[in-house]
Amino acid sequence: MNSYKHVVYWHDTESVTLGAPLREDIECDVCIVGGGFTGLWTAYFLKEAEPALDIRVVEAHHSGYGASGRADGFVTPTIGKDIQALVREFGYARALHASQAVGRSILEIGRFARKNRVDAEYEATDYLMVATDAAQLKRLREDRALAQRMGAAPAPVLPADESRAVIGSPAVLGSMRTGGALVNPYKLARGIARVVREKGVTLYDTSPCLRVEPGARPTVVTTGGRIKADKVVLATNVHMDAFPPFRRKVVPIWTYAMVSEPLTDAQLSRVAWPGREGLVEAKSLLTCARFTHDNRIMFAGGPAPYYFGRDKRQRNMNRPEVYRAIHREFLRFFPQWADLRFTYAYGGTADVVRDYAPHFGRLDGGNILYGYGYCGNGIAATHTGGKVLRDLALGKDTDYSRLLFVDDGRRGQPADFPPEPALFLGARAVTRLMNWKESRA
Structure with missing residues (x-):
């Protein structure tokens, strides 16, 4: 156990x-x-x-x-979770302008750390948005097309063999490289x-x-x-x-992560991952993986629950069922590391708005x-x-x-969430709906 x-x-x-x-x-x-x-x-x-x-x-x-x-330490040009909605509301030019501002921040954080001798373990690795099924491959292509319409120059969508040369996961069917970095937050x-x-x-x-x-x-x-x-x-x-x-x-949504013991040279050799890029699965309730500075694997994702009454208490870090789900996902991506022992399992809350x-x-x-x-x-x-x-x-x-x-x-503030118990029931329904929509190609 x-x-x-x-x-x-x-x-x-x-x-x-x-x-x-x-x-x-x-x-x-x-x-x-x-x-x-x-x-x-x-x-x-x-x-x-x-x-x-x-x-x-x-x-x-x-x-x-x-x-x-x-x-999880991913420094990305992401604006919230729905760039398509921002494009619909503000147009391509303003959405691109905002994305570029956040993109500049990736580089400026690195410069800040170097200038001020902040040992943030900053690695300018980019990250790989990956697809593990047909619906996610479609989303990658749609995201790339949207970026082109905004006036950006996105990287191509790589096929499975080229993707696995970047990160050697048998679950990966395609990928797209995105600018970014990794830090110790x-x-x-x-x-x-x-x-x-x-x-x-x-x-x-x-x-x-x-x-x-x-x-x-x-x-x-x-x-x-x-x-x-x-x-x-x-x-x-x-x-x-x-x-x-x-x-x-x-609304406070709980997200969870697990961190392994440091990998041995033998374990590192089993999976091709030469550039140490972060890995992010192309779905809303994302799964992500990365190396830490001392060659541990951080793996995060699985359930992203809302607990009744806006429960933010630290006791929610002890959720065995969540960590079992995360570990199953880990083995789906990296069966080569079935013997890897995870030593840290924890969570925290992220703010979600309408x-x-x-x-x-x-x-x-x-x-x-x-x-x-x-x-x-x-x-x-x-x-x-x-x-x-x-x-x-x-x-x-x-x-x-x-x-x-x-x-x-x-533009005004986001719409209100409903009070309990409608909030709790609605959060569960939205999660099920998102999972259902993203399973459809």
Whole structure:
């Protein structure tokens, strides 16, 4: 019987000394709620633009503890989950412009890590979108055709033999290479936190936000003190439902991953994977696989459940039935590694919104800003989002403040999800419908 460590693998790759919590009432220029990627990149870009700003960040745990440090580490140009819907709403040109902005973030994250000596284990490997059945092959061809209509120059769809020369899985029937990178997301988050501290940003760990009191200068109320600021940025992603305007905008979907022991040279030799690309299956409830820096295999996918009552408790990491399903999927892709032992099995929540796309904007006359809705594809998009929130906070009209992510007169926030129990029943029905649609060629 397997004995898994229900701890996020990335969290074991770097030790953390917690920073001091907020223990006073203060004032500042900008208070950011949430110390994950969105909040940290916003602080970084604000300080780069206006070094004199007094910026404070309040975080319930510590930077990298939440979704940012639990991600699978794929840095991709993905915008939410439904680029076709964005094309229908905004047209090819604006969708391409947004995709290109997120694509630039992939490269800029690598430059940031090198410039600031952040050991994020950044690997510019690209990733391989793979098909394992006829319906997925059709989706690859449709995605390629859409990219061409948008004005991009996508890679060709490779047949099975060429695909297996890139990643030697017998399950793969075709593939398409996409620009991207791999990182250790926890080390990246911890590195950004260090850099912004060095720039003069104050980060308060173990300082959960209880509420935000609106006003000419909004006030962030934490368990230990209050911060009155000219601008408040809400960057809590899946926890945006804690704030009344977003209570029914976000649903927490659990995603799970397993990480193996380091592979031996003999095990590595069984599967052709010379470029170490990430592998992503071409479906909405995706399966993905990658090497870690120390040659472990991370394999993620399988069920993506919603638990009744928006249950985000850590006890949901102990779900044996989920890990059995993931391991079955792993063996479908890599029967050559049937003897590989998985040592880590864990999960976390991703924010899902009704239109499957990120949202950024202003509330309360512009004094309260927000960014959320990455739907599990946020490492590059949060970097872009930090620039969006920077320009919104500074009141600047720029290419970033005009991206289709921004809620303005042409676009509003996503529609509400229903209350329980309709939400729980609906989430189960949507999952079944997605699986059924994607099984049809």
